[in-house]
Amino acid sequence: MEIVTAQEMYDWDQLAIQSAGIEGKVLMESAGREAARAVEGKVERHDRILVLIGAGNNGGDGFVLARTLLNRGYHVQAWQVVPDEKISGDALLHKEIYSASNYPLLKLEDWEEFTAAMQSADVLVDAMLGIGANGPLRSPLKEIVELANQQSCCRIAVDLPTGVPADEGVVDFDGFRADHTIVIAALKMSAFLQHTRPYYGEVEVVEIGLPVKYKNKGRRVVWQADDVKRTLPKRGADSHKGSHGRGLIIGGSYSMPGSIAVSAKAALRSGAGLVTVATAKSAIPSVSSYVQEATFLPMNEKDGAITGHAVEDFQQFDGVAVGMGIGRNSEVQELMSELLAELNVPLLIDADGLYQVKELLEDVEVRSAPIVLTPHPGEFAHLTGEPISKVMQSPFAYSKEFACSHGVYLVLKGPATIITSPEGDQRVDVSGNAGLAKGGTGDVLSGILLAMMLQSESFMDGLCNGCFIHGSTAELLTEASHSKTGLLATDVIEGLSQSFRIFS
Numbered sequence: 071m072e073i074v075t076a077q078e079m080y081d082w083d084q085l086a087i088q089s090a091g092i093e094g095k096v097l098m099e100s101a102g103r104e105a106a107r108a109v110e111g112k113v114e115r116h117d118r119i120l121v122l123i124g125a126g127n128n129g130g131d132g133f134v135l136a137r138t139l140l141n142r143g144y145h146v147q148a149w150q151v152v153p154d155e156k157i158s159g160d161a162l163l164h165k166e167i168y169s170a171s172n173y174p175l176l177k178l179e180d181w182e183e184f185t186a187a188m189q190s191a192d193v194l195v196d197a198m199l200g201i202g203a204n205g206p207l208r209s210p211l212k213e214i215v216e217l218a219n220q221q222s223c224c225r226i227a228v229d230l231p232t233g234v235p236a237d238e239g240v241v242d243f244d245g246f247r248a249d250h251t252i253v254i255a256a257l258k259m260s261a262f263l264q265h266t267r268p269y270y271g272e273v274e275v276v277e278i279g280l281p282v283k284y285k286n287k288g289r290r291v292v293w294q295a296d297d298v299k300r301t302l303p304k305r306g307a308d309s310h311k312g313s314h315g316r317g318l319i320i321g322g323s324y325s326m327p328g329s330i331a332v333s334a335k336a337a338l339r340s341g342a343g344l345v346t347v348a349t350a351k352s353a354i355p356s357v358s359s360y361v362q363e364a365t366f367l368p369m370n371e372k373d374g375a376i377t378g379h380a381v382e383d384f385q386q387f388d389g390v391a392v393g394m395g396i397g398r399n400s401e402v403q404e405l406m407s408e409l410l411a412e413l414n415v416p417l418l419i420d421a422d423g424l425y426q427v428k429e430l431l432e433d434v435e436v437r438s439a440p441i442v443l444t445p446h447p448g449e450f451a452h453l454t455g456e457p458i459s460k461v462m463q464s465p466f467a468y469s470k471e472f473a474c475s476h477g478v479y480l481v482l483k484g485p486a487t488i489i490t491s492p493e494g495d496q497r498v499d500v501s502g503n504a505g506l507a508k509g510g511t512g513d514v515l516s517g518i519l520l521a522m523m524l525q526s527e528s529f530m531d532g533l534c535n536g537c538f539i540h541g542s543t544a545e546l547l548t549e550a551s552h553s554k555t556g557l558l559a560t561d562v563i564e565g566l567s568q569s570f571r572i573f574s
C-alpha cells in the first residue's frame with residue numbers, strides 16, 4: 071500500500087483526470103460515497119451525525135458523504151462552515167446536487183447555534199480541510215477545531231484530520247483530533263510520523279477508482295501481512311543446516327551478556343542454520359546457559375569487555391551482526407574498523423556498534439558487501455549529528471538522505487519502523503505495540519534480521535519481513551496471553567515459532 075505526499079496525491083489525481091479521462095467530479099462522488107460507507111461502519115443507526123464542510127474538495131467530499139448518509143436514512147446535519155463564495159468547481163457542483171436533493175444545508179452564521187448543534191451531536195464528521203492545508207489554521211476553522219476537540223462524541227475525519235499537514239517537516243499546527251480517519255485513495259506520509267500520527271486515530275483507506283497504472287509506484291509503501299506471506303522463505307524438505315546460513319553475532323561483555331544471548335536465540339528461532347557468538351571469554355558461561363544451540367568464539371577481554379581482534383576467524387560466516395552489548399571502548403572502535411575494511415560478508419550493526427560507526431562512515435561508504443544499520447531515533451540522531459526532534463519531524467527524508475549517501479540499508483526503529491534501501495526505496499512496518507517499548511527488544515530484532523539476511527533472496531524483503539515478524543509476535547502474545555506491561559524480550563523470542571507458523 072503506497073504512502074504519498076500531498077503533491078504525489080495531486081499528481082496521481084491529475085494523471086487520472088487527464089490521461090484516463092476520469093473527471094474530478096466523478097472521483098469526488100466516489101470519494102464521498104466510499105467515505106459514507108466507512109462512516110456507516112462506525113456509527114449506530116440512531117446517532118446524530120454532524121458533517122462539517124469546508125471550502126475545497128475535502129468539503130466537496132463532505133457534500134457527497136452527507137447526501138449519501140441522508141439517502142440511507144441516517145440523522146445528518148450538514149454544516150457549511152465557510153462563506154458561499156469560497157465554494158467553487160467540483161465542490162460547488164456537489165453542493166448544488168446536495169441542495170437539489172432537497173436536503174437542508176446549515177450555515178455557520180450564529181456561533182451559539184453552531185455550538186449547541188456540536189454539543190448535541192453523537193458523531194462529528196470533519197470534511198473541512200484535507201491535503202490542501204496551507205499554514206496554521208485560520209478563522210473560523212481554528213475555532214471550530216478547538217470546539218470539536220472539546221466534545222466527548224466520536225470524531226471522524228475525511229482524508230486528513232483538518233489542520234494536520236499531509237507531509238513531514240511541519241510541526242506548527244492545530245489539528246482535529248480524530249478517533250477515526252477515512253483516508254482517500256492513499257495513505258499520506260503524516261499517518262506515520264510521531265508528531266502527527268496521534269491526530270488520526272484508527273485509519274481506514276478507501277479506494278475511489280484512481281487507476282493503479284498512474285500511481286507513483288513502489289518507492290514508499292507499507293509492508294503488510296500479504297507481502298510477508300508472499301516473500302518469507304520456505305524451508306525446503308531436503309534442506310540442511312548449511313542451506314539456512316551460518317550467522318555470527320559479535321558483542322556482549324561480562325556485565326552485559328544478555329543482549330547477545332537474546333540476539334543469538336532470536337536468530338536461531340528465526341531459522342538461521344548455525345549461529346556462533348563471538349564474545350568476551352568470561353561472558354560465555356552465562357550466554358551458553360541460555361542458548362545451548364549456539365557455538366562460541368572466545369575473544370580476548372579487558373575488564374570483562376572484548377578487546378581481541380579475530381577478523382580472520384570471521385570470514386567463514388555468511389552474515390554478521392555486531393554491536394549489541396559490546397561497549398564503547400577504543401578497542402571496539404578498532405574492531406569495527408577492521409570489520410568494515412576486511413570482512414566481505416553482509417554486516418548488521420546495532421546498539422553500541424552504531425555509536426562506533428559514526429566515526430567510520432567513510433569506511434562504510436567504500437565497503438562493497440551490504441551493511442544494515444538498525445538505529446532507534448536516539449541512535450539515528452547521533453549518526454546524523456542532528457537533534458532527535460529534528461530527525462523525527464522528517465524521518466523519511468533523513469532516512470533516505472542517510473541511506474543513499476552512505477550506501478546502507480537503514481532500519482529506523484519505532485512504532486512505525488522505516489526501512490530504507492541504499493537506492494532510496496522505503497517501506498514502513500507498523501506491526502507491534504507498546505509491549506515492545508522495553509530493554510532487549512531491539513536485540514531480539516537484530517537476531518531476527520540476521521537470520522532473515524542469511525535466508526532471503528532480497529535483502530530489502532528480508533529486513534521488512536524481520537521487522538514485521540518481530541512486531542506481529544508482540545501483537546499475537548498481547549492478544550492471547552501476555553500484557554503489554556509484562557511482555558519481555560524473551561517472551562517475543564518464545565512467540566516467534568507461532569508467527570512463523572502463521573506467516574510462512
Ligand SMILES: NC(=O)C1=CN([C@@H]2O[C@H](COP(=O)(O)OP(=O)(O)OC[C@H]3O[C@@H](n4cnc5c(N)ncnc54)[C@H](OP(=O)(O)O)[C@@H]3O)[C@@H](O)[C@H]2O)[C@@H](O)CC1
Binds near residue numbers: 101131200205209211
Ligand atoms: N485524489 C484526490 O486527490 C482526490 C481528492 N479529493 C479530496 O480533495 C481534497 C483536496 O482538495 P483541495 O486541494 O481543494 O484542498 P482542501 O484540503 O479541500 O483545502 C483547500 C481549502 O482549504 C482552505 N485552506 C487551506 N489552508 C487553510 C488553513 N490553514 N486554514 C483555513 N483554511 C485553509 C483553502 O482556502 P484558501 O487558502 O484558498 O483561502 C481552500 O479553500 C483531498 O484531501 C480529498 O479529500 C477527492 O474529492 C477526490 C479525489
Ligand SMILES: Nc1ncnc2c1ncn2[C@@H]1O[C@H](COP(=O)(O)OP(=O)(O)O)[C@@H](O)[C@H]1O
Binds near residue numbers: 445483504506
Ligand atoms: N510503541 C511501540 N510500538 C511498536 N513497536 C515498538 C514500540 N516501542 C518499541 N518498539 C520496537 O521495539 C524495538 C526497540 O528497539 P530498541 O530501542 O533498540 O531497544 P533496545 O535498545 O532495548 O534493544 C524496535 O524494534 C521498535 O520498533
Ligand SMILES: [K+]
Binds near residue numbers: 128196198200229230
Ligand atoms: K478533513
